Amino acid sequence: MSKEIEKEWLSKADHRIKNAQKILENRKRNKIKSLENRLIALQQRVPFELKQS
Numbered sequence: 001m002s003k004e005i006e007k008e009w010l011s012k013a014d015h016r017i018k019n020a021q022k023i024l025e026n027r028k029r030n031k032i033k034s035l036e037n038r039l040i041a042l043q044q045r046v047p048f049e050l051k052q053s
Helices: 002-052
Strands: none
Touching: none
């Protein structure tokens, strides 16, 4: 009985760990995307600002 409960807890814990890893990977991917977009926006703005001055 206790072995079954232990197995169940371990599989739940394993599932939570895998879920957390996915969430962290998604956050990292989203952060990289937003930084790339910010870089692109800044690169597009620079030539425009240089022409004005």
